[in-house]
Amino acid sequence: MIPSIWSQAGVLATALLALNNVAAVAQERNLYWGDTHLHTAHSMDAYFFQNSTATPDVAYRYAKGLPVINAANRTRIRINTPLDFLVVADHAEYMTVPLRLFSRKEKSLVDTEFGQRLVSLFNDGKQRQAALELVGTVNDNKPYAPFLTDKVRTSAWALQIDAAEKYNEPGKFSAIIGWEWTSFPNASNLHRVVFTRDGADKANQFVPYSALDSSDPEDLWRWMGETEQKTGAKLVAIPHNGNVSNGMMFSRNDFKGDPITESYAKTRMRWEPLYEVTQIKGDSETHPKLSPDDEFADFSTYDHLLDAAAAARGEEVRSTVKEGDYGRRALRTGLELEATLGTNPFKVGFIGSTDSHSGMASAEEDNFWGKFAYDSTPENRRQGILPGTDDMFGMSAAGLAAVWAEENTRESLFEAFMRKEVYATSGPRIQLRFFGGFKFKQRDAKAKDIGKVGYKKGVPMGGDLTRSNKAPSFLIHSVKDPDSGNLDRVQVVKGWLDSQGQSHEKIYNVAWSDERKLKSDGRLPAVGNTVDLETGTYTNSIGATQLSAVWRDPDFDASQSAFYYTRVLEIPTPRYSMWDAMALGVDNKETGQPATHQERAYSSPIWYTP
Numbered sequence: 001m002i003p004s005i006w007s008q009a010g011v012l013a014t015a016l017l018a019l020n021n022v023a024a025v026a027q028e029r030n031l032y033w034g035d036t037h038l039h040t041a042h043s044m045d046a047y048f049f050q051n052s053t054a055t056p057d058v059a060y061r062y063a064k065g066l067p068v069i070n071a072a073n074r075t076r077i078r079i080n081t082p083l084d085f086l087v088v089a090d091h092a093e094y095m096t097v098p099l100r101l102f103s104r105k106e107k108s109l110v111d112t113e114f115g116q117r118l119v120s121l122f123n124d125g126k127q128r129q130a131a132l133e134l135v136g137t138v139n140d141n142k143p144y145a146p147f148l149t150d151k152v153r154t155s156a157w158a159l160q161i162d163a164a165e166k167y168n169e170p171g172k173f174s175a176i177i178g179w180e181w182t183s184f185p186n187a188s189n190l191h192r193v194v195f196t197r198d199g200a201d202k203a204n205q206f207v208p209y210s211a212l213d214s215s216d217p218e219d220l221w222r223w224m225g226e227t228e229q230k231t232g233a234k235l236v237a238i239p240h241n242g243n244v245s246n247g248m249m250f251s252r253n254d255f256k257g258d259p260i261t262e263s264y265a266k267t268r269m270r271w272e273p274l275y276e277v278t279q280i281k282g283d284s285e286t287h288p289k290l291s292p293d294d295e296f297a298d299f300s301t302y303d304h305l306l307d308a309a310a311a312a313r314g315e316e317v318r319s320t321v322k323e324g325d326y327g328r329r330a331l332r333t334g335l336e337l338e339a340t341l342g343t344n345p346f347k348v349g350f351i352g353s354t355d356s357h358s359g360m361a362s363a364e365e366d367n368f369w370g371k372f373a374y375d376s377t378p379e380n381r382r383q384g385i386l387p388g389t390d391d392m393f394g395m396s397a398a399g400l401a402a403v404w405a406e407e408n409t410r411e412s413l414f415e416a417f418m419r420k421e422v423y424a425t426s427g428p429r430i431q432l433r434f435f436g437g438f439k440f441k442q443r444d445a446k447a448k449d450i451g452k453v454g455y456k457k458g459v460p461m462g463g464d465l466t467r468s469n470k471a472p473s474f475l476i477h478s479v480k481d482p483d484s485g486n487l488d489r490v491q492v493v494k495g496w497l498d499s500q501g502q503s504h505e506k507i508y509n510v511a512w513s514d515e516r517k518l519k520s521d522g523r524l525p526a527v528g529n530t531v532d533l534e535t536g537t538y539t540n541s542i543g544a545t546q547l548s549a550v551w552r553d554p555d556f557d558a559s560q561s562a563f564y565y566t567r568v569l570e571i572p573t574p575r576y577s578m579w580d581a582m583a584l585g586v587d588n589k590e591t592g593q594p595a596t597h598q599e600r601a602y603s604s605p606i607w608y609t610p
Contacts, residue, residue, distance in 0.1 A: 028406075028451060028452070029404040029405055029406055029416075029421070029451065030404070030405065030406070030407070030408075031402060031403070031404055031431060032084040032085060032174075032402070032403045032404075032405055032408050032413065033083055033084050033085075033400055033401070033402055033403075033429055034063075034083045034084050034085035034086055034087075034174070034361075034400070034401050034403065034413075035063070035083060035085075035086050035087065035353045035354050035356075035361040035363070035400065035401065036086075036087040036089065036176070036178070036193055036195065036238060036276070036351065036353045036401050037087065037089050037180070037193050037238075037240060037276060037279065037353035037354060037355045038059055038063075038086060038087065038088055038089060038353075038354060038355075038356055038359070038360075038361050039051075039088075039089065039090055039091070039180070039355070039356065039357040039359070040054055040055050040056050040058070040059045040088055040090055040359045041053060041054050041055050041071065041099050041359065042055065042056065042088075042090040042095055042096045042099060042156065042159065042160070043090040043091045043095070043180075043357060044091060044093070044094045044095075044097060044098050044131070044134055044135065045091070045131065045135065045357060045372075046090075046357035046358070046359070046372060046373070047098040047099055047102070048098060048127050048128070048130065048131035048134075049131075049357065049372035049373060049374040049375075049385065050071060050072040050372065050373040050374040051071040051072070051357060051358055051359055051372065051373035051374075052071060052099065052102070052103055053069065053071045054068070054069075054070075054071040054358060054359025054360070054373065055099075055159075055163070055359070056088045056090075056159070056160060056163035056164070057163050057166070057167075058071075058359050059086065059088050059359045059360070059361070060086060060088070060163060060164075060166075060167035060175055061167075062077075062078070062079055062359070062360050062361065063079065063082065063083040063086040063173075063361050064082050064083070064167065064173055065078065065079055065081075065082030066078070068359075068360075070358075070360075070369065070373065070376055071358065071359060071373040072358075072373035072374055072376050072377070072380075073376060073377055077360070077367075077369065079360070079361070079362075079364070079367065080364050080366075080367050080483070081364070081429070081483070083173075083361055084173065084174065084408050085173065085174035085175070085176060085403075085408065085413055086173075086174075086175060086176065086361060087176040087177075087178040087193065087195045087353075088160060088163065088164065088175075088178065089178045089179055089180045089193045089194075089195070090160065090179055090180065091179070091180050091182050091210075092179045092180065092181055092182065092208035092209065092210035092211070092212075093138045093182050093210045093211055093212050094134065094138070094147055094148070095153070095156040095157070095160075095179070095208070096152075096155075096156040096159060097109065097134075097147050097152065097156075098134070100152075101115055101118060101119065102118075102119065102122050108146075108151075108152075109146070109147065109152075112144075112146040112147070114144050114146070114147070115146070115147075117133075118130045118133065118134060121133070132308055132312075135308070136309075138182065138184065138211060138212060139184050139187070139309075141211075141212070141215065143212040148212065150207075153207045153208075154207055157179075157203075157204075157207045157208060158204070160177065160179065161177055161200045161203050161204060162200075163175070164176065164177045164199075164200075165199060165200050168199070168410070170407075170408070170409045170410075171407060171408055171409065172408065173408065174408055174409060174410050174413055176195050176196075176410055176413070176414075177195060177196050177198070177199070177200075177203045178193060178194055178195025178196065179193075179194055179195075179208040180192070180193050180194070181193075181194055181208070181209060181210060181211055181220055181237070182210070182211045183211045183215040183216075183217065183220075184211065184215070184306075185215055185248070185255075186246070186307075187246070187305050187306055187307030187308075187309075187310065187317075187387075188244075188245050188246035188247075188248045188305070189240075189241045189242070189244045189245045189246075189249070189306060190215070190217060190239070190245060190248055190249060190255075191239070191240055191241060192217070192220065192237040192238060192239050192240070192272070193237070193238045193240065193276070193353075194208070194209070194220075194224070194235060194236070194237045194238075195235070195236060196233050196234060196235050196414075197233070197234040197235075197236075197410055197411055197414035197415075198232075198233045198234060198410070199410070202231050202232055202233035203233065205230070205231040205233070206227050206230075206231060206233070209223045209224075209227075215255070216255040216256075217255060217268075218254065218255060218264070218267070220237065220271075221237070221267050221268070221270070221271045221272075224237065224271055225271075234414060235271070236271065236272075236273070236274070236414070236417055236418065237271050237272050238272065238274045238275065238276050238351070239272060239275055239276065240275070240276035240279060240284075240353070240355065241276070241279065241281055241282070241284065241355070242275070242284045242324065242325050242326060242327065242330070243281070243282050243283070243284040243287075243301075243302060243303065243319070243325050243326060244281065244282070244302070244303070244304065244305055244306055244319055244325075245324065245325055246305060246319055246320075246322070246325075247322030247323065247324035247325055248324055249324055249325065249330070250323070250324040250325070250326075250329070250330035250333055250334075250346050251324040252324075252333065252337065260337060260341065260345055261341070262341045262342055262343050264345065265337065265338075265341050265343035265344065265345035266343050268345045268346075269343065269344070269345060269347055272348070273347075273348060273349060273417070273418055273420055274348055274349045274350070274351055274417060274420065274422065274604075275327050275330070275348040275349070275350060275351075276351055276352065276353050276355075276424075277327045277350040277351070277352060277399075277424045277602055278300070278352040278396075278398050278399035278424050278425075278426050278602070279352060279353055279354055279355040279396070279398055279399050280354055280355050280356060280371050280395050280396055280397075280398060281302050281355060281371070281386075281395065281396075282300050282301060282302025282303075282394075282396060283299050283300035283301065283302075283396065283398070283426065284325070284326050284327050285297075285299070285326065285327050285328055285350075285567075285602055286326050286327070286328040286329065287301065287303075287321050287325070287326050288301075289321045290321060290323065290325075290326055290328070290329050291328065291329075291505065293507070294507055295523070296567075296569065296598065296600075299426075299597065299598070299600070300396040300398065300426065300597070302394055302395075302396075303318050303319045303321065304317055304318055304319065304386060304387060304388040304389055304394075305317045305318070305319045305387065305388070306386060306387055307387050307388075308387045310387065311387035311388050316388070317387050317388035318388065327348070327350065328493065328495070328505065330346040330348065331346060331347075331348070331495050331563050331565075331605060332495045332503035332504075332505060333346055333503070334346030334347055334348075335495065335496070335497040335503050335561050335562075335563070336497065336501060336502070336503050338561065339497060339501050339561070340501075344607075347607065348420075348604075349420030349421075349422055349423075349461070349462045349604030349605070350422070350423060350424040350565070350602045350603065350604050350605075351401035351402075351417075351422050351423070351424045352398060352399025352400050352401055352424035352425055352426065352427075352602075353399060353400070353401055354398065354399065354400075355371075356369070356370075356371065357371060357372045357373070358370055358371070358372060358373045358376055359373070362397065363397055363398055363399055363400050363426075363427040364397060364427060365397045365427060365484075365573070365574070365575065365576045365599075366576070366579070368397035368576045370392065370395065371385070371386075371392060371395045372385060375392040375395070378580040378583050378584050379584070380392070381393055381395075381577075381580060382584075382590075390592070391591070391592065393577040393580070393591040393592055393593050394592070394593065396426070397427055397576050398426045398427050399424055399425055399426050399427055400424070400425045400427060400429065401422060401424065402422060402423045402424070402425060402429075402432070402601075403416045403417065403421070403422045404416055404421045404422070404460065404461075405421075419462055419463075420461065420462025420463075420604045421460050421461055421462045421463075421604070422461070422462065422604055423461060423601060423602060423603045423604055424601065424602045425599070425600065425601040425602075426599045426600050426601075427484075427599055428480075428481035428483075428484035428485070428570060428599045428601075429481040429483075429484075430478060430479070430480060430481055430484075430487070430568055430570070430599075430600075430601040431477075431478060431479040432476075432477070432478050432479075432566065432568055432601050432603055433450050433451060433454060433460075433475070433476065433477040433478075434460065434461040434474065434475075434476055434565070434566045434603040434604075434606070435453075435454030435455070435457070435458040435459065435460055435461075435474065435475040435476075435606075436458050436459055436463065436465050436472050436473070436474050436475075436564065436606035436608075437457045437458025437459065437465070437472065437473065437475075438458075438465075438468050438470055438472055438473065439457040439458070439473075440453075440457055440458065440473040440474070440475045440550045441550065442550060444457070444475050444550055445475065445476075445477070445548040445549050445550045446548065450475065450477040450548070453475065454475050457475075458474075458475065459606060461565070461566075461603045461604040461605070461606060462604040462605070462606070463606050463607075464606070464607050464608075464609060465606060465607070465608045465609070466608075466609055466610075467558060467609070467610050468558065469558065471552050471553045471554075471556030472552070472553060472556070472564075472606075472608055473550055473551065473552040473553075474492065474549075474550065474551050474552075474553075474564060474566075474606070475549075475550050476490055476492075476510065476511065476547075476548065476549045476550075476551065476566055477546070477547075477548045478490055478511075478546065478547050478548070478566075478568045478601070479545065479546050480543075480544075480545050480546070480570070484570060484573065484599065485538065485540060485543060485570040485571045485572070485573040485599065486513065486540045486542065486543025486544055486545060486570065486571050487513060487543050487544050487545070487546070487547050487568060487569070487570060487571070488512065488513060488527040488543055488569040488570060488571045488598060489509055489511065489512040489513070489524060489527070489547070489568075489569050490509075490510050490511040490512070490547045490549060490566060490567075490568050490569075491507050491508060491509055491510065491566065491567045491568075491569070492507070492508045492510050492551055492564055492565070492566055492567075493505065493506075493507050493508075493564070493565050493566075493567055494506050494507075494508065494553065494555075494562060494563070494564050495562060495563050496557070496560045496561065496562040496563075497560055497561045497562070498560065499559075499560075506555070507567075508522070508551065509522065509523070509524045510549045510551040511547040511548065511549040511551075512524055512527075512544075512547070513527060513542065513543045513544035513547065513571075514527065514542060514543070514544075527542055527543060527571050527572075528542045528571070528572075529571075529572040529596060530542060530571070530572075531572055531573065531574055531595065531596045533578075533588075533595055536574050536578055536579050536582055537574075538571075538572070538573055538574065540571070542571055543570070543571040547568070558610060559610050560610065561607075561608065561609055561610060562607070562608045563605040563606070563607045563608070564605060564606050564607075564608070565602060565603045565604065565605040565606070566601075566602070566603040567600060567601070567602055567603075568600060568601040569598045569599075569600050570598055570599045570600065571598065572596040572597065572598055573596060573597070573598075573599060574595065574596055575593055575594060575595060575596060575597050577591040577593045578591075578593075578595040578596070
C-alpha cells in the first residue's frame, strides 16, 4: 500500500517554467554518483594521522573501483561500487608540505627553522604536537612564509591537476579539479570546497586561494570573480559542516559582524548555490533543538567544536546549537532575510560527500575506512582523535552527492551543480526524482518515464515556482539502493514565511510502505526493525523497493513564500559501529552510538515565490 495525496487540475505554467522545461527535455538526464570532498596525503592533517601514501593517484584509483593499499594498515582494499566522479579537495593551506617535509625530505623545507623543529618532533614520535603547531599557524593566522613560496604552492597545485587529468575519462569518470579553503575563526568551521568546471589549461593559470590569504568568505568570492575574469575558468564553492560552525555558517551577519546586505546576499548566491548537508563529521540537515517536532531529527548528530587548543586546556568543546548551524533552519532564515533584503542569501541545494582524510571515498556502511587513515581499524576507533572526543565512533559512514546531468563530464556535472539539480544521501544510492508544478495528476506517479513527465509539467529539484491561484503539486519517485535497506517512507519538508515575517516548518508523510495508516496528528507508525543484534544481519521483509506519489500542499497560501524538499528514509539497518563492537567482542554501548539507524536521502528544495 502506497498512500498518496494527488494533485488537482492546475494552471498554466509560467513563462520561466516553460523555458526551463524546453531546455530540460531537450536531452534526458542521467543519475551520477560521486564525492566532492575527499582529502589525501597532500592535506596536512591527513598526513599527520597516518595517511602518508594515499595520494590523489590512489584516491582516484579507489573511486574508480581498483584495489589500493590502505595507508595505515597496509591491507588491500576496494570500494564495493565505484563512483562516477570525484573531487580531490585537499586543503589549500600548506598543501603537500608535510609529505615533502617528512617523507621526501626536501631540503628547501627541512632546512628552515620551523622545518627543523617539526622534523625533530616528528622523529621523536610527537606527531600530534607537530600537527598542532603547523595547524596552529593557520588557526592563528600566522602563516610560515618559507612553506608558502610561489614555488611550493605552484608545484603542489600542479600535482593535483596532473592527477585529475590522468584519471579523467569524459563519459566514463569525471576527475574534477578542486581544493578546500579552510577558514576556521575561533574554531568555527567556515570551510568551503572550491572546484572548477575546467581542465589543466585553465587551472594552471591560478593557484588555490587559501585561508592564509584571507579567512573572510567575501574575500574568497572576490578572488573567484577576479579569477574567472582573468582565466575564463568557471568556479563554485560549497560550504560544509555548519553543524560545527558555532552559528557562523548561516549567520544573519557577515564575517565582520555587520548585518547581511542585499549585495552580500546576491554575491553569496552567485558563488555558493549548494550546501554539503551530510558527511563523516555528522549530519547537518537539522537538530532536535531546532526541529523539536521532527521525530527523525536526531540523525548522526555531531556537536563537538574542532577546538584543539580548548580541548588541550581541558575546556568543554561541545557546540551550543544555533540557528546558523543547520541546513533546514538556513532555508527558513533565507526566507526571512529575503523579505527584508529582496534576495535570499541561503537559497541552497543539498549534496552529501565524505570529507574523508584517508584518501578513500568511503561512504559504504560495511566498507567504511574512517575519517583519517589512523581510525580505519576498529581498535584505533576506540581512541579520541578530534577535540573533545573519547573515540571515533561518532564519525559517520557518509555521504554521497547525486547529480542529474546529461552526461558524465566535468562540464555537464558542473552545470547540474549550478542549477541545483542534485541531492544528498547519507551513503546508500537511493534514486530520487522530485518535481514541482501545477499540472501533475494522480496517474503521473505511475508513469513509466517519471523524468519525461516531470520535466514536461514542472521544474526539477533546485527549481522555482512563481505565483499561482492553485496550490503546487509535487511528483516524487524513489527507488531503494539494491545493496541496502528497503524504503520506509517519503516525506516532504515544507518551510514558509507568515505575514509577520516569521518562518515555520512542517513535515508531511506522503508515501510509505506496508499497511500502515497515518495517526490523527499526521504521524506514521514505525516501520519496524529486522536487525538481529546478535549477528548484525537484517532482512528486507519490511519496507518497499519503490515509493511514488503526487502530493499537493493542503496548507498552501498563495501569498506566502515557501520551500519544499523531499526526505526519503530507509528501514533500520546496522550502523558500522555495531559491527565494530561485535568484531571487538564488546557491548555496542561502548561505542556510544545506536546499533541501528535509518539512512536517508535529501532532495534539493523547490522554492515558491508569490
